[in-house]
Amino acid sequence: MLDMKFVRENPDAIDKAMADRQSSWDREKFFELDDERRSVIGEVEELQATRNAESKKIGALMKEGKKDEAEAAKEAVREVNEKIDGLAERRSKLEADLYDFMSHLPNIPCEATPVGVDETENIERRRWGTPRDFKAEGFEFKAHWDLGTDLDILDFERGNKLSGSRFTVLGGAGARLERALINFFIDTHTSRGFKEWWPPIVVKRQTMFGTGQLPKFEDDAYHVSGDNFLIPTAEVVLTNLHAGEVLEGDSLPRWYTAFTPCFREEAGSAGRDTRGIIRQHEFDKVEMVKFAKPEDSDNQLESMTAEAEYLLQQLGLPYRVISLCTGDLGFSARQTYDIEVWLPSYNAYKEISSCSNCGDFQARRANIKYRDPENFKGTRYLHTLNGSGLPAGRTMAAILENYQNADGSITVPEVLRPYMGCDKIERA
Template identity: 50%
Template sequence: MFDIKWIRANAEAFDAAVSRRKGGSASASELLAIDDRRREIIQRLNEAQEQRNALSKQIGQAKAQKDEAKAQALMAEVAQLKEFIPQGEADERAVERELHDALAVIPNLVFDDVPDGADETDNVEYFGANGTAETAARQRAPKPSFSFTPKEHYEVGVAARDMDFEAAAKLSGSRFVVLKGQIARLERALGQFMLDLHTTQHGYIEVQPPLLVRDEALFGTNQLPKFEDDLFFTPHGDSRLALIPTAEVPLTNLVREAILSEDELPLRMTALTPCFRSEAGSAGRDTRGMLRQHQFNKVEMVSITTPETSIEEHERMLGCAEAVLQKLGLHYRVMDLCTGDVGFGAKRTYDLEVWLPGQNAYREISSVSVCGDFQARRMDARYRPAGEKQAPRFVHTLNGSGTAVGRCLIAVLENYQQEDGTVRVPDVLQPYMGGLTAIGGQ
């Protein structure tokens, strides 16, 4: 969400930045024209109210002088103003809503050094703030090699009889899955492992948030109004609630309409929750297997910081997500998303893409984004700088998957599969699996 005063003061810079975004069609001139109408209405209202106050004094003076004719004439003028002012106030509310709605659908402005591009094919591999390809390679597990043709995850799961898409379709339709037995336990182990890692080693506070949220929360984290079709809603009294598409929504909104003290920052939270997405814009994509589901589990990380520390926090959060894949021994790469692929609310996004040998391709398993004050303005989330008497400032927000549990399950099944149909359990997960070193097989 943008401050119209900032746009007025930086019109050319705003237009140039918006033009870098995919579908960026907003222009400062159009927004300022709406704001000019708003200002004009406010000015006329102020003048009318001042005139009404002045006339009211004159009426009192005329009555004191027993000049009834003058008093009646003045009262007639006041009556006309009383008719104008309510209409003016209604016009003001209408144009303020028009301006709000116009600003609400403008995506965040990316950093100047985000790579330009049209879509995901223009994303650039990222090796860390001061890294190189060589240092990144040392941190990441190599691609696995196989003496047989590796299968895709759903082939492994169905063969083990622990991944059932047909039963899920009977219950709920397409893009759902029923996990059973050892694969269900493996999925649970992955989520628990991630939570333990982030809370005991990375300094995140575990949160169990509601899974149903109001429209105001979705607006705060920019799912509304632009992505309404991707959400599942349920009636709730005279309004509605939505199933969360990601725990970013409730976690970030915990600071909604709050003024924090600087010593509370950074505030780091994590949650393991189901996520629900209608995938309205993905018809025909990834229809086989678990890659694109209406319901999936994800460990989310959210950080609330000061403006001065948000870029450093972004790199830190990326490292926390990477640690999950490193400890699981999964090969991956990090991509710096181009202007055509960065999410609506982000100023920069890093995607972690894990290697899936069954597909012979990298697939996204985590997105880590820094949003600046974009969401904070929508939520009115602020903090009071330490030792200063100045007005509270907007916080900066960040979010990242740490990671998508279902996609991590896919990666483990494909990368750790063995020729006999079993799947080796990664060392870090064995304590969560009761000491099992392998699952599956006949």
Template identity: 50%
Template sequence: MFDLKWIRDNPAAFDQGRARRGLAPLSAQVLELDQKRRAAQTRFQESQARRNDLSRQIGQVKAKGGDASAVMAEVAALKDGIAAAEAEDQALGAELDALLAAQPNLPAGDVPDGADESFNRVERTVGNVKNFAFKPKQHFELGEELGLMDFEGAAKLSGARFVVLKGALARLERALALFMLDLHTTESGYTEMAPPFLVRDAALYGTGQLPKFEEDLFKTEQGLYLIPTSEVPLTNLAADEIIDEDKLPWRFTALTPCFRSEAGAAGKDTRGMIRQHQFMKVELVSIAHPDHSEAEHQRMTGSAEKVLQKLGLPYRVICLSTGDMGFAAQKTYDIEVWLPGQGAYREISSCSNCGEFQARRMKARCRKPGEKGTRFVHTLNGSGVAVGRALIAVMENYQQEDGSIAIPEALRPYMQGREKIARE
């Protein structure tokens, strides 16, 4: 959501930010609605003031024994005008709110301009891509040959874009999740949380999934939504709060299932675990002081990178272009892990600074202790990392010629010391 006063004062900057995202100018439409609404508010306030003044006059006239019928008639005539002005104010306010709620955040100044992912900027590449003495396989080939990855069984239960993991692969997925949680809580200072997996629509509005992206969500008959990411409940813990500045930042991490309809992903990654309706993810969320969010963004991205470094997985960090960023983000770093079976880097984490965009929607603020004035906090979120994609990366990067999978040293304590997964 946007500050209307800022748009009034900076209409050209608002439209310029939208242009960088490939969007048409909107300030004229916003300001016209705003002007009409403020005019309705003025009429309402002036009519109320006149009615109050006349009501006092009625009392004065009657106290002197005079005839107040003319004044009473004017008060009655004002009633319909007051109701009409109030209704117009509410209708214009709802129209303005709906218009702005559907608009994405404006990009930060250092985000590369461009229409799509081809304009993304590589920030750094870390680790060496392994040269295999054999043709590396993709994760689903490895998993099915091991007898530990069952897509057909999952399809029988739930349809396409689901998987059943068995035995050592199910254990490896759990090991990855526990490893990430331990790393983030012990080395990166995040507090582990266990949030609900079902949320109200207000929570999804606060983080920007609603109203624009409802088709990507699963909604229950009771009106609750399955979370697409634990960013939603974790970030909304700050909703309607006024937080003392010296208590910031809040840093949360959580392991949850995530549920996405993948409505716009027809034909993409139809084989394997890359893009599924249900997957596990370790999320990172920060509620930061507005002056410190850029430093917090770098810190969060580094925390996600640390997972891949300790697993010995080669990756690169990408700054997304204005045309590739998500709806609520003002700046995003994607971390892409190397998958030798695909011969390509694929996203495994996305770390975004949303500035005050979500905080305005959630009414999440901070203030200095002892002072009355408040400021909107800045919110940040990132994958720390997607567990299923980490499983894919470990399988493909640690595969052996005989089809077995070596287990990275960092995960062996979580695998009862086991060093590899082989067909039994």
């Protein structure tokens, strides 16, 4: 959530930020609500001063024996209290409306985020690895959905039978590869400074609100009993671990990681990536979350992105890193790097990790602050960051396609062999 004071004092900056995001905001409505709220507060303060003055009169009048005047003063105080109570209700309604208004405003892109209309104007920063030339090797590559079916490790028909479209059953070496990837990701992160968590995947509405999934993206969320939701990413639970808390400055930065199943309705993705396991309603992912001081968060974004890159380098998968432009930036982010892995079936790079610096946007929604008495009095909002490290399904698809052999078998990347117990996946 944006700082209301900043919005009030810098409406032109909000105009530009929303325009850069290919979005808009109702400037007139904001000031209408804000001005009325401030007017009500001022009116209440005046009435309270009047009430205090009248209350003081009552005691003096009683001492002087002026009962009639004292009763008149009491009646005046009662009338003032009624007005204050009425204004309190009005203030509560205005503040609720203003809070709802602010909750729909996306984050302001930082200066490092390139200005652009949509994904076609994202900027490539670097590449790693070289895609295989299958023709030079003398065979035609297959897509992962065909490879997985031929090897009997991906079962799309039974996934559809059990749960519907965009659900997949993994069998044999496919199930083992999924587990191997999750363990490899977690073991790597924890060996490099991340603290592992095992959080619940059913969360309250406020928890989803804290990271910006609600209210804007409710149609993409899975509802469960009551007013609860299945998480779309472990970012939701890891970030909200410290909701309503004040952390010590010398404990920052904090690096967290967790494996969870993730659930997404994909309401706005009809017709996109319908084949294979690139876009599923349920998928497994290892997530990274960081809590940092504001002056350090840009450095933490670079190191988080490098962490996701390191995993792909260890797996030997070609990828590229791009900076998302303002028109393609996520709701809560001020800056984002997407890492895209090479997929022969698409003849293109496809997103496998998104690493974002959210500034204090999520911290305001979840009320997460820190204290640093050597540098300032009181408390301030910290910065939160999140990144995929990595999704098991998309990584599996990339491994199947990039490590396939002419006979339809899959060479297991060297770093996964201790987890898999084999160096090749073949049809059983």
